[in-house]
Amino acid sequence: MAGKAPLYRKVAGDLRAAITAGEYGSGARLPAEDELARTYGVSRGTVRQALAALRTDGLVTSRRGARRVVLGGGARLQSFEELRSFARWARSQGEEPGGRTVAVGPGGATEEEAYHLRLPVGERIFRVLRVRTLSGSPVMVERTTYPERVGELVATMDPGLASHADALEAHGVLFSDALHTIDVVPADAADAELLGCRAGDGLLRERRRSTDPAGLPVEWSQDRYLPGTVAFTVRNSSGSRAMGRSLNGS
Amino acid sequence: MAGKAPLYRKVAGDLRAAITAGEYGSGARLPAEDELARTYGVSRGTVRQALAALRTDGLVTSRRGARRVVLGGGARLQSFEELRSFARWARSQGEEPGGRTVAVGPGGATEEEAYHLRLPVGERIFRVLRVRTLSGSPVMVERTTYPERVGELVATMDPGLASHADALEAHGVLFSDALHTIDVVPADAADAELLGCRAGDGLLRERRRSTDPAGLPVEWSQDRYLPGTVAFTVRNSSGSRAMGRSLNGS
């Protein structure tokens, strides 16, 4: 099984397991690349590819001339998949994601929508307004705009569907890249009613445009989270960066 | 000059310039790797290393079997350096960063501080409270805890210094990795007074732990931004991720 996985992934997986199992100890030095290559019976290039992944995940450091150092395990990585889909992320956190589609329908693209979806103003698009819940409690209002070809699929979906992302992927809509902007915005009247907060309360806002491998926009979304429900986590390094989303644990 | 830069960086730079100059056009297909290798007179491996960087920056896609596609230029990348230091980021945005040190002094690590700095509770640490400004207006309150060896350097610095990061680096304190958590928190009385807002207003909070190449924590900070002043931007892809911080432009 898993015979399809590339070699470097297997090496990375083994190393990750060994590190999180504490076989090297936090702060310890990793074996040299040459030695790892011998140990795993692969070339040094493959080992380096595996280590690059661990570097991105913040598990090890790297510095020319010095051995790699194991960074404290602590926070685990959250993948692009988990970041992209509220439902997948929630499940990975052991929460039960839910949702209710408040409104869905076609319309003409506003200037903002047209800009983000790279369409002419007035082009036919689909808008979806949803309330997302964790264990039954509303935590987020999601306003998404889809280009026509994607929106037509979404419009036919079950209003109670937990994950649009899964369904879209099953229809061949691929998500490849996303650009997120995170800030604070006061709740408007609609937000207040849907989330059960007061108008004017500061909400955590995430705006997101996702594109497919060909660079075509597939979604433009504006999500507003109730304070204290989620936090976004970002890991970055000189040379590599990573991000995820986490439940608020404080 | 810059003869010291690795080859793949030069290739990446050339490609980046060509792309942002529109030489390929948004949505266009990039030349094949083999062709780029011939064009630049380097091996395919080097071209791939350059393209990996562009992929991380969200400038091009990649899919096995298909040519790479140029993604819309739009938002430019913000580097780890800009993300790490408020002052450097501000300057990169054409803003004039300022700051005022409200309080600084040694103390014993609280449980939270000890956890994040990986020290025993009660260990000697330094706390710094600063107000950061853009063009003279306060936009952020920064509460930072440093381990002793770093804090002693910070404590001797000019209270009006714009960039602690630059000064620390000059003293050999290296920042290599950082983990950020972003959420919303109501302003307390101190925040309200320092930022000139009302207590209870929602502030954008960024908590951050930075470590050096050896994995030793060098800083634990909690920053609170006035709403509407900054937004964090994150770019991620299946296979690579990036993040930055941006001025609020809405």
Add this chain to the structure above:
DNA sequence: GAGTGGTCTAGACCACGAA
């Protein structure tokens, strides 16, 4: 000075996409 990671090359085979 020895060890180690960073860079680069040349070539190979495979999996997938598109014509």
Add this chain to the structure above:
DNA sequence: TCGTGGTCTAGACCACTCG
């Protein structure tokens, strides 16, 4: 089917760290 990106190898040299 053919071109393309993804993976892997073997070996080389350099820049840097550390004892």
